[in-house]
Amino acid sequence: MIHWILFAWFAIMPAQPENFTLTVTVTDIETPEGSLRIGLFDKGDRFLERDQAFRSVNIPVKSSSETFTFKNLPKGNYAISLYHDVNDNDTCDRNMFGIPKEPYAFSNNFKPLFSAPDFEDCRFELKDDKQLSIKLLN
Numbered sequence: 001m002i003h004w005i006l007f008a009w010f011a012i013m014p015a016q017p018e019n020f021t022l023t024v025t026v027t028d029i030e031t032p033e034g035s036l037r038i039g040l041f042d043k044g045d046r047f048l049e050r051d052q053a054f055r056s057v058n059i060p061v062k063s064s065s066e067t068f069t070f071k072n073l074p075k076g077n078y079a080i081s082l083y084h085d086v087n088d089n090d091t092c093d094r095n096m097f098g099i100p101k102e103p104y105a106f107s108n109n110f111k112p113l114f115s116a117p118d119f120e121d122c123r124f125e126l127k128d129d130k131q132l133s134i135k136l137l138n
Contacts, residue, residue, distance in 0.1 A: 019072040021129045026082065026105065027065045028136045034061050034086040040070055041079045044119030048081055058085075079122035080107035084136060103136040111137060 026036055039053030046052035059068050061084065083092040083104040093101045106112075106122040124132070 018075055020075065020126055022070040022073055022078070022126060023067060023129075023131045024070075024080065025065055025067045025131070025133045026136060027133060028103075028138065029061055029064045029066065029084060030103070030136075030138055031084070031086050032061055032063055034084060034088045035059060036061055036066055036068075036082055037085050037090075037092070038068065038080060038082040040073075041081065041119065042076055044079075044123075047079060047119040047122075048116055053081075054078070073126055075127050077123050077125055078107070079119050079124070080105075080132070080134065081122070082106075082134065103138045105134045105136045107132060107134060109135050 022040070024038070026038075029036075036059040038057050038059065039048075040055045041047050041052070042054040055070055055073075057068055057070070059066050081104075083100060083102055085092070086102050087093070092104065095101055106117055107124055108122050110117050110121045112121075124130075
């Protein structure tokens with residue numbers, strides 16, 4: 001009888017979603033001041049749009065590399081965009097052609113040539129705990 005009760009309980013309980021941890025290390029930071037502004041995106045249609053990240057974080061820069069962790073992320077596809085806000089003005093300063101004047105980077109260490117990357121260029125799959133290393137482009 002107890003076996004049937006346990007079976008019935010597990011049968012009606014919703015499956016708990018798996019959540020994972022993503023640890024990211026940003027390297028090649030030349031100026032140990034300001035902040036890293038990091039956006040974690042889970043969809044391509046709003047990739048790189050300000051305030052559209054699935055999660056975002058600002059990390060004070062104190063050394064030539066900084067590590068941060070996103071916790072409780074569901075399984076899925078993600079992409080990261082970040083920049084080093086050296087002057088801490090909450091803006092990625094750009095030149096007159098729209099090219100960032102402050103260091104920036106993307107997941108997969110994607111290096112754009114003539115235009116900003118799209119979600120697919122920077123996409124990675126999260127299906128277990130993961131560690132990424134992203135090198136700033138200066």
